[in-house]
Amino acid sequence: MFTPRELDLKSLALHQLVVAKIRSEPALFYQVRERLEVLAATAAPQAMPRLLQWLSAFDSGIEEALRLAVEDTEHGQVMRSCSPFNGVLSEPERLEFLRTWPALRNSAGGGA
Numbered sequence: 001m002f003t004p005r006e007l008d009l010k011s012l013a014l015h016q017l018v019v020a021k022i023r024s025e026p027a028l029f030y031q032v033r034e035r036l037e038v039l040a041a042t043a044a045p046q047a048m049p050r051l052l053q054w055l056s057a058f059d060s061g062i063e064e065a066l067r068l069a070v071e072d073t074e075h076g077q078v079m080r081s082c083s084p085f086n087g088v089l090s091e092p093e094r095l096e097f098l099r100t101w102p103a104l105r106n107s108a109g110g111g112a
Helices: 004-024 027-042 045-059 062-069 074-080 091-107
Strands: none
Touching: 004 027, 004 062, 004 074, 004 091, 027 045, 027 062, 045 062, 045 074, 062 074
16 A cells, blocks of 8 residues: 555656656647646636646746646645646556556655
8 A cells, every 4th residue: 555655756756757758848838738728617616726826837937837747845746636737648658657656666765
């Protein structure tokens, strides 16, 4: 069973992978921004505060949005829980991450 911190580290590692992909393919940033606008237009009221924070980060530019995505703080974890980055990784990339995560977790000291 994963501890809450291990789950946070998994989400952080996944978002680090997303950030690396966006840095290599900046057009993805703008696709996520468009998706974020759609999400904000249809979101449940309880999700709006975080979606508005994401919109603000995206409006501040790519560096601010990507910094927030990998911020290793409680605030960063909360923001990743309402992440607009789903779909950036292909299914094979996501599955490869999930396959290798246990070894990454252990090498990073996140193992039990």
